[in-house]
Amino acid sequence: xxxxxxxxxxxxxxxxxxxxxxxxxxxxxxxxxxxxxxxxxxxxxxxxxxxxxxxxxxxxxxxxxxxxxxxxxxxxxxxxxxxxxxxxxxxxxxxxxxxxxxxxxxxxxxxxxxxxxxxxxxxxxxxxxxxxxxxxxxxxxxxxxxxxxxxxxxxxxxxxxxxxxxxxxxxxxxxxxxxxxxxxxxxxxxxxxxxxxxxxxxxxxxxxxxxxxxxxxxxxxxxxxxxxxxxxxxxxxxxxxxxxxxxxxxxxxxxxxxxxxxxx
Amino acid sequence: xxxxxxxxxxxxxxxxxxxxxxxxxxxxxxxxxxxxxxxxxxxxxxxxxxxxxxxxxxxxxxxxxxxxxxxxxxxxxxxxxxxxxxxxxxxxxxxxxxxxxxxxxxxxxxxxxxxxxxxxxxxxxxxxxxxxxxxxxxxxxxxxxxxxxxxxxxxxxxxxxxxxxxxxxxxxxxxxxxxxxxxxxxxxxxxxxxxxxxxxxxxxxxxxxxxxxxxxxxxxxxxxxxxxxxxxxxxxxxxxxxxxxxxxxxxxxxxxxxxxxxxxxxxxx
Amino acid sequence: xxxxxxxxxxxxxxxxxxxxxxxxxxxxxxxxxxxxxxxxxxxxxxxxxxxxxxxxxxxxxxxxxxxxxxxxxxxxxxxxxxxxxxxxxxxxxxxxxxxxxxxxxxxxxxxxxxxxxxxxxxxxxxxxxxxxxxxxxxxxxxxxxxxxxxxxxxxxxxxxxxxxxxxxxxxxxxxxxxxxxxxxxxxxxxxxxxxxxxxxxxxxxxxxxxxxxxxxxxxxxxxxxxxxxxxxxxxxxxxxxxxxxxxxxxxxxxxxxxxxxxxxxxxxxxx
Numbered sequence: 001x002x003x004x005x006x007x008x009x010x011x012x013x014x015x016x017x018x019x020x021x022x023x024x025x026x027x028x029x030x031x032x033x034x035x036x037x038x039x040x041x042x043x044x045x046x047x048x049x050x051x052x053x054x055x056x057x058x059x060x061x062x063x064x065x066x067x068x069x070x071x072x073x074x075x076x077x078x079x080x081x082x083x084x085x086x087x088x089x090x091x092x093x094x095x096x097x098x099x100x101x102x103x104x105x106x107x108x109x110x111x112x113x114x115x116x117x118x119x120x121x122x123x124x125x126x127x128x129x130x131x132x133x134x135x136x137x138x139x140x141x142x143x144x145x146x147x148x149x150x151x152x153x154x155x156x157x158x159x160x161x162x163x164x165x166x167x168x169x170x171x172x173x174x175x176x177x178x179x180x181x182x183x184x185x186x187x188x189x190x191x192x193x194x195x196x197x198x199x200x201x202x203x204x205x206x207x208x209x210x211x212x213x214x215x216x217x218x219x220x221x222x223x224x225x226x227x228x229x230x231x232x233x234x235x236x237x238x239x240x241x242x243x244x245x246x247x248x249x250x251x252x253x254x255x256x257x258x259x260x261x262x263x264x
Numbered sequence: 265x266x267x268x269x270x271x272x273x274x275x276x277x278x279x280x281x282x283x284x285x286x287x288x289x290x291x292x293x294x295x296x297x298x299x300x301x302x303x304x305x306x307x308x309x310x311x312x313x314x315x316x317x318x319x320x321x322x323x324x325x326x327x328x329x330x331x332x333x334x335x336x337x338x339x340x341x342x343x344x345x346x347x348x349x350x351x352x353x354x355x356x357x358x359x360x361x362x363x364x365x366x367x368x369x370x371x372x373x374x375x376x377x378x379x380x381x382x383x384x385x386x387x388x389x390x391x392x393x394x395x396x397x398x399x400x401x402x403x404x405x406x407x408x409x410x411x412x413x414x415x416x417x418x419x420x421x422x423x424x425x426x427x428x429x430x431x432x433x434x435x436x437x438x439x440x441x442x443x444x445x446x447x448x449x450x451x452x453x454x455x456x457x458x459x460x461x462x463x464x465x466x467x468x469x470x471x472x473x474x475x476x477x478x479x480x481x482x483x484x485x486x487x488x489x490x491x492x493x494x495x496x497x498x499x500x501x502x503x504x505x506x507x508x509x510x511x512x513x514x515x516x517x518x519x520x521x522x523x524x525x526x527x528x529x530x531x532x533x
Numbered sequence: 534x535x536x537x538x539x540x541x542x543x544x545x546x547x548x549x550x551x552x553x554x555x556x557x558x559x560x561x562x563x564x565x566x567x568x569x570x571x572x573x574x575x576x577x578x579x580x581x582x583x584x585x586x587x588x589x590x591x592x593x594x595x596x597x598x599x600x601x602x603x604x605x606x607x608x609x610x611x612x613x614x615x616x617x618x619x620x621x622x623x624x625x626x627x628x629x630x631x632x633x634x635x636x637x638x639x640x641x642x643x644x645x646x647x648x649x650x651x652x653x654x655x656x657x658x659x660x661x662x663x664x665x666x667x668x669x670x671x672x673x674x675x676x677x678x679x680x681x682x683x684x685x686x687x688x689x690x691x692x693x694x695x696x697x698x699x700x701x702x703x704x705x706x707x708x709x710x711x712x713x714x715x716x717x718x719x720x721x722x723x724x725x726x727x728x729x730x731x732x733x734x735x736x737x738x739x740x741x742x743x744x745x746x747x748x749x750x751x752x753x754x755x756x757x758x759x760x761x762x763x764x765x766x767x768x769x770x771x772x773x774x775x776x777x778x779x780x781x782x783x784x785x786x787x788x789x790x791x792x793x794x795x796x797x798x799x800x801x802x803x804x
Contacts, residue, residue: 049715051715075718081715085712086708089711091713092709092730093730102716105718105719106716106717107717110722113718124272124273126276127271128272140279302616312675316675319673320674323673323674349574390790394753402593403586403589405578409583412574481662486756499673515657
């Protein structure tokens with residue numbers, strides 16, 4: 001469903017963030033993107049919806065080639081890609097409801113959105129989503145009154161109300177505590193399953209990634225070093241991605257987590 | 265799932281900034297009535313305005329062809345006087361501001377000193393430059409001395425207040441460390457306080473220099489010296505090209521000062 | 534090196550020799566410039582008047598006190614005009630300052646090399662020139678009256694408001710804007726949802742702050758004929774009616790204090 005062909009990005013400073021990335025994501029697959037800081041994870045995700053303009057290469061979403069689209073057509077395609085951000089990126093001075101409804105901006109005209117007159121079906125859907133993540137009673141709170149975990153839930157609602165086919169998730173747990181991180185990851189994966197969404201989850205916590213996803217991509221210096229199931233992440237593989245380190249502890253932790261997951 | 269049914273298929277609207285509806289509507293209606301009343305009391309003589317548009321066009325065109333030469337000696341003298349007033353008043357104003365700022369900082373000064381210095385600042389800030397200039401011209405006679413005194417006086421209110429606020433928000437621990445070493449009061453100020461507020465003092469001083477120059481351009485209107493008198497004459501005689509030349513020079517100098525202050529502030533920080 | 538080794542003794546100095554010489558030279562030049570400027574001012578001053586100043590000040594004081602209280606009945610309308618000049622002028626300037634600020638902020642400007650410099654030039658021109666000069670100019674163009682005052686205040690305030698506003702726009706959190714862009718929102722929707730909510734508090738603060746300054750400025754616009762209480766001041770001064778002058782100055786003082794109080798209250802309520 002999503003296809004990247006020889007995607008490259010070189011920043012103006014001369015840093016080559018992506019080197020000829022080839023990737024295919026089938027419908028409904030949840031995929032984790034791991035790698036050290038500066039490996040190009042964020043750039044890759046942002047190149048897909050063109051928040052960062054790729055230098056060369058092609059991105060296909062279904063049959064549509066995103067890389068060549070005019071800005072109007074790009075906006076239409078962006079509606080099919082929901083994005084979830086590292087620092088939540090909620091508009092802090094707007095209410096929770098407005099933040100969720102802002103996911104519908106691609107569907108409603110300017111004046112309607114400006115006067116906050118969204119179609120009733122959008123409002124209903126927003127309440128359903130907020131209810132699903134357990135925040136329906138917070139709808140009229142301002143976003144900056146929420147805790148980190150709650151904000152990320154609102155961010156998830158904003159992405160889902162777009163009715164996307166693909167979720168782009170950029171470090172969803174980086175600013176959350178371990179327990180909340182796990183809850184958020186679980187929520188994202190459950191929602192993907194419910195709705196049959198594909199997702200690319202950019203994450204630095206290897207253990208967390210192994211717990212929840214079906215496929216892991218390891219990125220190093222802007223090139224794909226590993227592509228396989230989470231069980232394939234052996235110490236040798238992690239060493240090629242991250243460099244030399246004692247990986248046994250990490251992998252062991254994964255096993256423990258796996259148990260927890262089963263018992264739940 | 266019972267809670268959700270209470271939300272579904274009900275319209276949602278953004279909660280208002282002012283929660284109480286009566287207060288919200290009172291404020292809105294009050295404001296609209298005020299606007300209408302205010303608008304009604306301005307009687308604009310539209311035919312006069314229409315006539316004026318021609319002159320306005322001439323003035324705007326004058327900017328493309330400013331006349332620096334015809335009155336060059338007047339412009340030169342006026343500008344020179346403005347700059348002189350700016351420099352002297354800034355130096356004197358800043359020199360007086362520093363002790364007053366020290367006196368107006370609650371964490372340094374004893375209460376009686378604090379109150380005296382704060383009232384000096386309040387008086388200086390409440391009086392418009394141009395009003396002070398009128399009074400000083402009446403007392404000291406025409407000429408740049410009145411302008412110099414006016415600007416010095418205005419500098420005191422501006423600089424002392426901001427500097428005092430900076431001193432009040434300084435890091436207490438650093439000052440305490442110097443005090444603990446047994447320093448005398450002057451030494452304490454020199455080592456404990458001065459280094460902390462110096463960058464801000466320099467930044468504010470340059471900013472005030474900029475303001476003083478801009479203000480010096482209007483003091484001439486009431487006879488307190490500077491370029492204002494020349495400008496006023498140019499307007500009175502409808503010599504728009506000369507006026508445009510003067511305004512361009514002012515804008516240039518302000519831009520240069522702003523650029524300079526940017527450079528200096530970047531260096532002291 | 535600040536630490537010198539002189540005959541086996543370590544001598545510490547704050548600056549090196551060359552630095553301290555150049556410091557001295559800079560100070561010397563500064564003092565020389567100041568002395569020269571002072572000389573110039575002194576030359577164009579009639580010192581006889583200055584020595585006479587205490588007597589004149591005392592004379593004015595005795596004439597100006599007590600203020601002519603009954604004159605206050607004639608000040609109602611000028612005060613109302615002054616308030617209107619400040620308020621309407623602020624509103625007009627804000628209407629114009631907002632688009633200029635968006636054109637001047639480097640993260641929202643449509644063209645960095647063409648439109649941005651123009652916007653910045655408008656801002657600096659408007660800021661450099663005092664509202665009294667704008668008023669003089671407008672009176673020459675459209676005739677004396679309140680209208681010229683409103684426009685003068687508006688023109689002067691554009692630069693001030695636009696400058697503070699574009700600095701606020703440049704400081705916004707870019708990821709919030711990115712998030713709205715990623716939903717497929719149009720340029721204007723990104724503006725309304727991503728940028729405007731972030732700068733709204735700054736905008737309100739700037740508006741009230743400038744209104745306060747404009748009250749002060751509009752009290753003196755009448756001196757050049759642009760309406761408001763300054764007209765009364767100017768005519769009283771012309772006939773040397775000092776008791777009226779002192780009353781007007783008192784009224785202005787009270788107006789300034791009230792406006793400062795109001796603006797402080799409103800800013801407190803917003804932020």
